[in-house]
Amino acid sequence: ETSSVNDVFLGFIPFFHIYGLVFFGYGLSCCGITTVLMQRFDFQEMLKAIQVHKVNNIAAVPPVVLGLVKNCKSNDSLSSVRRIGSGAAPLSKELSEAFRAQFPWVELRQGYGLTESCGAATVFVSDEMAKAHPGSCGSLLPTFSAKVVDMETGLALPPYKEGELWLKGPTIMKGYLGNEEATAATLDKDGWLKTGDLGYFDEDGLLYIVDRVKELIKHNGYQVAPAELEALLLSHPNILDAAVIPWVPITMEVVEDEESGQIPMAYVVKAVDSELTHEQVIQFVAAQVAPYKKVRRVEFIDVIPKSAAGKILRKQLILQTQRPNLSKL
Template structure:
C-alpha cells in the first residue's frame, strides 16, 4: 500500500515519492544534462524513425546537435533569440530543438495545423528571428519576412518566387566539417529560458508559457522517478503525440532521453501504425491521450492482430479518464500496467501520476499521487482557505517544474502565480486519504443546474462509456427555469451507428447517480 500523503497543518499536500536531486552546478543546463552519461549510453539508439527504421545513437545525436548548433550560430542566432519550429513530428524535430536550446536561444513551437491567422498571432507575440519548417508548410509562413531553415530534403520542385527572404537547408548546413569555423558558444544557465510553448493558460486566450532549462530538468527527473525507484531497464518509448506540445516535448522526448531510453518517433497517430510500431520496435512504454484509449477499447479486434506482448506500461494524460474506460482498456492490454497522470504546460508536464507498480487502487479514476518535489493545496473557491482530503476546491501547485511566467504578459503571470509561488491551475479537484488526486473539472466550466454544480467531465465520461460514441463534449446552455442545463455534442464511432434514443436511455439510467455523487464533493 502506498505511503499516505503528508497533509500538514499548513494545508499543504506533499509527495510520498522519494525526493529528486537537481544538478547543483548552475551551468548544467538541458543539453549537458541530457548527455551527462554519454559514455555508458553512446551506442544505445536514442531516436528511431518509426516509418523508415532510421536510427541515431546517443553519440550520433550529440554530434549532430553540436553541428547544427554551430550552424545556427553561423546564422547569427544568439542567446535569447527566439527560433520558431513549425513541423510535424520527425527525427529532425528534437535535433532542432536541442540545437536551439544548447546555445541559449529559445525554441518556440507551433501547431502545424494552425491557420495563417493563428500563426500570425504567435509570430507577432514571440518575435522569432528564424523559422524552421518543411516545404509543405512554407506557404503558411512565407509572408512573415523571416529567414527560414528547411528540414525537408532539397528538391528542384520547390521554388518560391514571392519572397527574397533567405532559405537554408538542413542537409547543407550539416555538411561542413571545418573545425576552424567553430563559433564561441554562450554560457547557458539552468535559470535561462529554454522554450515558449503556447497554451490557453489557466484562463483566457492563448499565451506563451516560458519554461526554463531547470523546469525541463526537474520535470524530466520527476517523470522518470518511478523508473529509477523500480530500477527499470532502459525503456523503448513510442512518441506519436505532437512534439510542439508539452506532453510530447517534455514528458516523452526530453524526460525519456535524459534517462537513456529510446524514443521511436511517429508523425501522427493511426491505430494500425501504432500497433505495428509497438510490435516492430518492441516498445515497452506507451504514452497516449484518452481518445486513443477509447479507440483501443472500441476497436479491440484490431489490437488482437499484433504481437504487443512487449508492452509493459501505458500512461495516459491531458484529460481525465474514467474508471470504467480504464478497466476496459486493462482487458485489451492485460500484460501492461495502465495508469494516468495530470499535468499542464505551465508545469512543464506531469504534476501527479499513478504509481506504475501499484498493486492497490489501480483504475481508481484518480491521477495518482504528486510527483517528487511537487506540493499542492486544494483551495475553497469561496473562502480561499485550504481544504482537507475529500473536499473539492481549486488545485494549486508549487515546485521547480512551475513555469517562469507568461511571455510578455506580466499581469497574467501575477494573476496565475501568487507571491508564495503557488500556481493557480483553475482546475477543480480533491485528494483522498491515500494522497491520490482526483481532477473534477475546470472552475469556469462548471454548470449550475437547479442549484447543483454539474461537472461536464463527469457527463463526458459517462457518454464515452457507450460503445458507439467516439467522442463527446458537454457545455452549459442558459435556461430560464434551471439557470443552466447541460447539452452534449457527440461524435458517433461510425456514421449512422447511433440513435438519439440510445443516448437518452444511457443518461436516464446513469446521469442522476453521477450528478448526485459529484454534487456531494462539489458542495
C-alpha cells in the first residue's frame, strides 16, 4: 500500500488526455481509491469540491498551480490537501517555490510523460527530493532509458547540456496508426522516441524540461524558450497569467531590428485594477535577462487560451499578432 491509499483524490484532467486516462481511468480505479470527479474544470468549483469532500490529493497542471498561488491568499482553501502533482506542461522553479512558500504543508511533485510513452516516464518518489530540486520532473521510472541529444550532431550530451530528450522503454508506442511517415520521424531504428522536448539531466539523473523544441523563438541567431520568459513574467505581483510567442515584424518601421527574425512577444493578463503598463512589463523582463531574451512586444488580454490539458494554445495567439495597437520598444 502507498501513502495515498486512504486519500480522497480530485479529478478534473480530461480522460481523453493520457494524463487523465492513465491516472484516473486506470490507476486509481484499479487501486480502489476514492476519487471525486468534476464534469468540467472550473476554478471556483474546484475550491468548493476540495472543501466539501475534504480532498487530500490533486492531479493538476501548471495553470491550476498558478491559479492557487495568485488567487488563494487564504490558507483555508487547501487546508485538507496534502499533495499536488503536476504534469502536461513544465512547472517552473519560480512557480514551484512560490507555491511552497504559500502552502508549506502541501507536497508538490512534478512528473513528465507524453502520449507516446503511454503516461509518466519520470517522477519524484519523495517530497524531500522534489523540494530540493524545484523545476525538475524527477528521475526515470524503472525500465526507462533516456538521453539528451544534440539536435545538430545527433550525439548524446553530458549533464546540464540542453538538447532534445529521447526515451526508450517497454511502454513506448509502436507508432502512429496509419501514418508511417510520422512514425519514422519520431522513432529511430533502435526504438528511441524523439520527444520533441528540449531539456537536460543534472548529475543526479534528474530531468529538467525547458520547452518544446518547435516552440523555441529564433532571435538573432539565438534560441529563446518561451517557458523561461513566462515563468519570469508570472513572478510579477500584478501579472495573473502570461504567454510568450514568436512575432515576426511585417514592415521595417514596426521594429528597429528587422534582421533579427522572430521577436519575443508577451500576452499578459494583469490583475484587476492594476495600472501596469506595456513599458513596465518590457522593463521588468529586460532588467533580468540577457539582451536577446528581452520581450519586445506586449499586449494585454483577458485570458490566455489553453487546452483542456492546460497547455497554452500559442497558435491562437499568433493569429492575433497582426492586430494594430501593439506596444513596442
